[in-house]
Each structure stands twice: as structure tokens, then as C-alpha cells.
Amino acid sequence: MKDQPDFSDPEMLRQLRARQRSRAIAMAAILGGMCVLFYVVTVVKMGLAS
Amino acid sequence: MAQTSIGEGVASPLSMPADWRDFLSLTKPGVIQLVVFTGLCGLLAAPGTIHPAIGFVAILCIAMGAGGSAALNQWYEADVDALMERTARRPIPGGRMDRDAALQFGIGLSAASLVMMGLFVNWLCAAILALSIFYYAVVYTIWLKPRTPQNIVIGGGAGAFPPVIGWAAVTGDVTLLPVLLFALIFFWTPPHFWALSLFVKTDYARAGIPMLPVVAGTKVTRRQIFLYSIVLFATAMAPFALDLAGRLYGLSALLLSGLFLALAVHVGFRSETADDGMVPEKRLFAFSIFYLFLMFGLLVADHYLTQAGWL
Numbered sequence: 001m002k003d004q005p006d007f008s009d010p011e012m013l014r015q016l017r018a019r020q021r022s023r024a025i026a027m028a029a030i031l032g033g034m035c036v037l038f039y040v041v042t043v044v045k046m047g048l049a050s
Numbered sequence: 051m052a053q054t055s056i057g058e059g060v061a062s063p064l065s066m067p068a069d070w071r072d073f074l075s076l077t078k079p080g081v082i083q084l085v086v087f088t089g090l091c092g093l094l095a096a097p098g099t100i101h102p103a104i105g106f107v108a109i110l111c112i113a114m115g116a117g118g119s120a121a122l123n124q125w126y127e128a129d130v131d132a133l134m135e136r137t138a139r140r141p142i143p144g145g146r147m148d149r150d151a152a153l154q155f156g157i158g159l160s161a162a163s164l165v166m167m168g169l170f171v172n173w174l175c176a177a178i179l180a181l182s183i184f185y186y187a188v189v190y191t192i193w194l195k196p197r198t199p200q201n202i203v204i205g206g207g208a209g210a211f212p213p214v215i216g217w218a219a220v221t222g223d224v225t226l227l228p229v230l231l232f233a234l235i236f237f238w239t240p241p242h243f244w245a246l247s248l249f250v251k252t253d254y255a256r257a258g259i260p261m262l263p264v265v266a267g268t269k270v271t272r273r274q275i276f277l278y279s280i281v282l283f284a285t286a287m288a289p290f291a292l293d294l295a296g297r298l299y300g301l302s303a304l305l306l307s308g309l310f311l312a313l314a315v316h317v318g319f320r321s322e323t324a325d326d327g328m329v330p331e332k333r334l335f336a337f338s339i340f341y342l343f344l345m346f347g348l349l350v351a352d353h354y355l356t357q358a359g360w361l
Contacts, residue, residue, distance in 0.1 A: 005066065019066050026070035037107070041170050044103045 068151055072141035076124055076152055077117030077159070084342065085116040085212050088235065091346035092213030092228060095353045096220035104171060108219035111167040112212050115179045118160030119208070122187040125152040127195075133257040136250060156187070167215075175218045182211035196258075199265040202247075206239025207232075213346070227294045230285065231346075237282040238342055241275045241314055245335040248272075248317075249328040268322065275334070276318030283307040286345060296361050299352035303345065310334075310341050 007013050089112040093105055100108070124131065124140055132143035141147035160183050168176035190205030210232040217228035247254060247261040248268060254261040263271045286307040290300030313334045322328060355361045 016066060019069055023067065023070050037110075040103050041107055044101050045170070048101065 066146070068141060068147035072147050073121075073155055076121045076141055076147070076155060078120040078124075081120060081209075082113050082116050084339070085209065086113050087343060088231070088346050089113075089212030089216040091350050092216030092231060093219055094216075094350045095213075095227070095231075096217040098220045100220045105219065107166060107170045108175060108216065111163040111171065111175075111179060112215055114159050114163035114166070115183050116186075116212075118156050118158070118163060119183045119186040121152055121156030121159060122183075123191045125149060125156055126187075126191050128152075130196075130257045130259065134250075134253040136253055160187075171219050172222055174222060174224075175215050178211055178215050178218060178224075182208055182215070185211070197260065199260045199262040201260070202243045202262070203240050206236050206243075209239060210235035226292065227289060230288050230292075230294070231349075233285045233288075234282070234345065235342070237278055237285050238338065240278040241282065241310075242335065242338040242342075244271050244275050244278075245317060245331045245338065248322075248331045249335075272318045272320070276314050279311045279314035279318075283311050289349070295349060296352045296356040298355060298361055299349050302348040302352075306341055306344055310337065313337055 005012050005016075007016055086109055090109055093100065093108060124142060127137075128140075128142040128149055131137035131140050137143065142149055142152055164176050164180050164183075167179050186205070186208035190201065190208050194201040194205050213231040213235070214224055214228040217231075218224055244262055247263050248271060255264045262274060286303040287300070289295035290297075290303060295303075313330065316330045317334050320330065322331075352361065
């Protein structure tokens with residue numbers, strides 16, 4: 001078993017922040033993409049329905 | 051970042067929150083490429099039209115469903131993956147991801163793919179996609195793989211659904227040609243994976259997975275590769291023989307499936323020596339991937355060229 005990382009170490013804390021930032025950016029990109037996709041598909045479905 | 055050795059990883063605590071790249075690798079992007087391609091070919095080969103945005107959603111949902119079921123597969127098999135060199139560095143056995151996170155990610159991605167497919171494409175596609183996810187995550191991963199050397203044969207059905215889904219996205223039904231495309235992938239899977247298992251069988255044996263070479267020996271496996279390649283040849287020719295595909299497909303299927311069969315004959319009737327490097331098996335495995343891409347690509351080309359009156 002390994003010990004939990006010591007986030008009082010500045011280098012570990014920097015790595016943690018970098019990891020959190022990259023995950024947040026990836027999540028934002030996915031959510032933004034989904035918003036655009038849902039908007040486009042809704043418009044297309046409305047067009048097809050009419 | 052924490053690194054673990056083989057067999058050690060699963061119980062390791064997290065050193066960091068999992069990176070987004072680890073979530074991506076949990077979806078097995080290499081496998082998704084083939085799934086997306088065959089799904090797209092099913093969609094393009096179907097009669098009729100589909101709005102590009104709806105078609106894109108259908109393919110995206112196929113990819114998401116495949117990714118979700120791959121994540122569930124890795125969640126369930128983390129202990130086994132830790133024992134095999136080929137899989138020991140995956141996110142969970144590598145100690146880079148919490149097992150629960152993989153489970154939640156797999157369920158979330160699968161559920162999202164089904165809802166999107168049902169709402170934006172049609173519910174027949176969503177039902178077939180749900181069946182394929184259940185087939186891979188439960189029937190293959192949990193039920194068949196640890197229990198029977200026929201795991202690959204029956205489990206091969208899991209990867210065979212995408213062209214059927216692609217077809218159903220356009221037509222709203224399932225006819226004989228998509229069933230034959232399903233059968234093509236179904237009968238392609240055993241020789242493809244058994245060729246792989248011949249040169250990684252020591253890994254499977256160590257993990258206790260009853261792959262055919264481990265349970266029945268290499269001689270039986272080689273004969274089975276040959277026999278399934280004959281069935282594959284017949285299945286590949288069926289769309290042309292039944293007048294569901296044109297001459298370009300027919301000629302290509304004859305040549306490519308003939309080459310596949312020739313490679314399978316070489317693998318099927320030889321005995322390996324300690325230092326031969328398993329070259330024929332590796333060659334068959336590599337060609338089998340190329341084969342499937344070409345067969346589906348040529349089916350689509352045949353469809354459009356015939357439609358355009360060029361064939």
C-alpha cells in the first residue's frame with residue numbers, strides 16, 4: 001500500500017492544481033460541445049418536423 | 051505520479067485525481083475507431099438519407115456506448131488486468147484511477163449515449179445500442195470471459211452491432227444486409243482474437259482466463275481459426291451472392307477473404323517452434339484489422355458507385 005500524497009509539498013500541490021485545471025478544461029469543452037450539439041440537433045429536428 | 055508493478059495496482063490508493071487522459075484511455079480509443087468506422091459504413095451503405103447532424107449524433111452515440119461499455123469492462127476486470135503485462139498499465143491497475151470513478155464514468159457514458167440516441171435518432175437504435183452495451187459489459191465481460199473458451203465466439207456479437215445501428219439510424223428498420231454485416235464481424239472476431247491469443251497466451255494463462263489456447267491447446271485453436279475463416283469467407287461473399295452488393299464488393303470480398311483464408315491456412319496447419327517469433331499469427335492478426343476496414347469501406351464505395359451508375 002502506498003501512502004496518500006503529501007499535498008503540503010509545493011510540488012505535489014502544483015501537480016494537483018494542474019491536474020484539476022486540465023480536468024476542468026476538458027469538462028468545460030465537453031459541456032460546451034454538448035450545448036452546441038443539442039442546439040443544432042433541436043433546430044434540425046424542428047425543421048424536419050415542419 | 052504513482053507507478054505500480056504488475057499485480058500490485060488494484061488496491062493502491064490514489065496519488066492524484068485521475069487525469070482526463072486516463073478517462074479517455076478507459077474508453078479503449080483503438081477499439082472505438084473500428085466500432086465508429088463499421089457503424090459509419092452501416093449508416094452510409096443504407097438506402098435513404100439522414101440529416102448530417104442526426105447522422106453525427108448516431109455515430110457519436112455508438113462511440114459513447116462503446117466507450118462506456120469499455121469502461122465497465124475495465125472496472126470489472128481490474129484485478130485480471132493487473133496480472134497481465136499487456137493491460138497492467140491501464141488506469142485502474144496502474145493506480146491512476148479510483149475503481150468507483152471508472153464505474154460511474156462507464157454507467158454515465160452508457161446512459162447518456164442511450165438517451166441521446168433515443169431522443170435524437172430513434173428508439174430502435176437506442177434499443178440495439180442498449181443490447182450491445184449489455185452484451186459486452188455483462189454477457190461477455192462478466193458471464194462468458196471468465197467461464198468458457200467460447201467467450202470470444204459468443205462475445206464477438208458485442209462488437210458486431212454498430213453497422214446494424216448505423217443502418218437502423220437511416221432506415222428505422224433492420225433488413226438482411228445489416229444482419230449479414232453483423233455476421234461478418236461476428237465470424238471475423240474468433241480468428242482475429244485467437245490469432246492474438248496464440249502469441250499472448252502466457253499472459254492469459256497467468257490471469258486464469260480460459261482462452262482457447264490455454265484450455266484446449268494451440269493445435270485445436272489453429273484448427274478453429276481455419277474453420278472460422280471458411281465461415282467468414284462464405285459470410286463475406288453472401289451480400290454479393292444474394293444481390294445485396296455489387297461487383298466491386300464481390301470481387302474485393304473474394305480477393306480479401308481469399309487472402310484471409312490463405313493466411314489462416316498457414317496458421318491453422320503449422321506447429322510453432324520456440325524461436326519462430328509467431329510471425330504467421332502476428333501477420334494474420336494485423337491483416338484481420340486491415341481486412342475489416344477494407345471490407346466495410348469497399349461496401350460503401352460499391353454502394354455509392356453503383357448508385358452513381360459507374361458500376
